[in-house]
Amino acid sequence: MDKRKRVLALLLMLPLLVSCWDRTEIEEVGFVIAASVTSAESVKEDEEFDVGEDKLALTYQVAIPARMVGGGEEAQDERPFLTVKTTERSNFGANRNLPSRRPRLMNYEHLKVVLLEEELVEKNMLKYVLDFFIRDHEMRRNTEVFIVDGDASMVLNDDRLPDPLTGMSIMSTAENETRDLAMLEPRTISYVTNALLNNSNFVVPRLIERENTSYRVRGGAIFSGDGKFMGWLSDEMTIGLKLMEGNMKNGIVETAIDDEQDKLFVFETSRMSRNIEVDTSGETPSFHVSMKAEGTLVESWIEDEEAVSPAFINEMEESVESYMVDQAEKTDAFLQEDLYLDILGLVEELRIQDHELWRQLKDDWDGPEGVFRGLDITISADVKIRHFMTKERVF
Amino acid sequence: MKDQSAAHYTMSPLELSITHISFTISAGILTVPRALVYILESSFGWISVITCGVIVCLYIWLIFLLQKKLGNEGLFDYLKRIGRLKWAGKLFSLLFFLYFLAFFCIEGRILARVVQIYLLDQTPAEVIFLFMVLATTYACSKGVEGIVHISLMYFPFVLSVLAIVVLLNIGNFQVNELRPFVAGDVMESFNILRMFYFFLGFEIFFFFQKYVNPVEADGRKQKKLKPLRTYILGVGSIVFIYGMIVVFSYGVLSVEATKVMPFPTVELSKEVEVLEGLIERVEPLIIVMWIMTIFNTMAILHFLAADTFHAQWLPGKNANTIAFTFGLLSFMFAFYPESLTETLYMSEWIGYGGWIVVTLFLALGFLTIRKNSRSTRGTPADTKPGGEVSG
Incomplete structure (x- = not known):
């Protein structure tokens, strides 16, 4: 009897080990700092986006923490991030293309900015594209959203000294809107979602890609309450x-x-x-x-x-x-x-x-x-x- | 269960009031803003919250009046003592047992799911639930004293975490989301039928009030203590806590967004960013706080169900066996709903059921006690209740 009780007690203590299921080693995680969503090259510019048929192209900027320390001269030839690009019909699907290509699993808890390509939002894809970025429990509600005039995935391939992580530097740049009347306030995913839910029109800052020089955060993209892209808000209109x-x-x-x-x-x-x-x-x-x-x-x-x-x-x-x-x-x-x-x-x-x-x-x-x-x-x-x-x- | 200690145990009205608060704000704190917005389709939620508070006060007042007639015993003890009312005691203990069991299962299921969504996404929900049941079984083996003390210990933590979330969100708060404060469809906000179940929890006054003893150790009656006023203040706190959460969810997340979120309070904590990203994630803190309150509620439910059932049906048997059986049953029923949506839907019906049981029980109390008013006097339990208390 006594022995049986003891065995039972030991068995009952098993659930104390629950944490094992959710153990993640920090060395096995890739922190996504920025993501850009564009339409895959196969999608024709003047055609409707065929949901379920056409593919999205996702580019992730993943931080490499080991290269972030030190800095100085050597930092310039070893960038502290890598970019991964993948195409799939949905965001999450694209995300699941990566485990077979990279040893590290992607983690979105530090995602700072999401860049959406103009061509994609012009095809009224905003609602669908953002769903993943607000639904998933890892996502922050205050990730910032930008609409890119140009090639969104290219922006993430460039590092901007002195802030080598593009995601971070875009965020800091957007904060400078207090000094420039032609820059809109940064808009978070939370803001965009709320506007869509409330069916109220909204404006999202525009990020202009300038090839091989630098980007610029100026003006905005105008959306109607149902997520339709209505046009650009020029610098002067801003x-x-x-x-x-x-x-x-x-x-x-x-x-x-x-x-x-x-x-x-x-x-x-x-x-x-x-x-x-x-x-x-x-x-x-x-x-x-x-x-x-x-x-x-x-x-x-x-x-x-x-x-x-x-x-x-x-x-x-x-x-x-x-x-x-x-x-x-x-x-x-x-x-x-x-x-x-x-x-x-x-x-x-x-x-x-x-x-x-x-x-x-x-x-x-x-x-x-x-x-x-x-x-x-x-x-x-x-x-x-x-x-x-x-x-x-x-x- | 420690029956012996329960016989001598006394608590102050304040302790009961705090137990009541922690019992009420459990699962509700995560879902109340959304439930409100569903009902109202606008932002007048605060009026409904206050209306519900007033109704709860009314109930508590009635239960308080009832207890005054009963003196030092609970309504269940009374039914058991009066021979021809034994069946009522048995029936209602069964009803309460079922209601508490269902409530327990729903809370546990929501808990398991929230933990899985926000904290441990690989851990099976069953294991989380099992762990919880083991903990509440242990807690209720410590008797009423243990249960009340858990509430007292956890309460300050719960309050402080909620305060942190609210304070840190002041910057994100937009008054315009709540405006206009009063407009056309304001009458709708009095239609509280579908949200009243968030305020259920005052049924513990049926069970715990007999321990409240406004008599000091030396036998003198404490005149200063005004139990009813303390209870009403407790309801005030519940209204205040719910009100703050509702107002902040609407003001920060906007009314429409609250509508689509299963757990607005957690999302509210996700909006928080302290010192430019120094502390980026507050929601684990909120969830831990919330696990504490929900554990508290579940332990009380577990204890009340097992204790009442034990006293009415099987007084001779070991009470721990009943508590254990309760845990076993809950584990089987908790995973009956197939999804979170179904769970939330069922919780509404269980809420209605509980409301009906409580109301019927209250009515029964008033009916029977008026008839038996003579026999309540001079019972052995009534004599010098404070005499046995030592310090």
């Missing part, structure tokens, strides 16, 4: 969009007084906000976007004795204001007249301020027949130049 989003951060405005090109000066923003007023008294709602910015004069080429007088500062403020309103209006016209697509979040604003009206209008908001196209949108700006740094005028 400026207007960021202004209307109240998102200038440390962006600059380079302009001249009264459009006289020789009176050039630069205004750097330090604070900015935006307010949208909805007027629902009319038949269709009308919107008023008011932007408020304050900042500094950081460069001025104006040779004028009066350059520091309050009246003159006012004049400068006015020209910055008119620049902002101009840019915003250009973007607005592009969205209302060319794309018929609201990426300004006006429909959201309506939802918050007049729920009932929003319910009636939300379903036919966008599109050539939609409400958005005919909306009356007015834009105003209010700029304050707080100081002019350490120097009053040009010599």
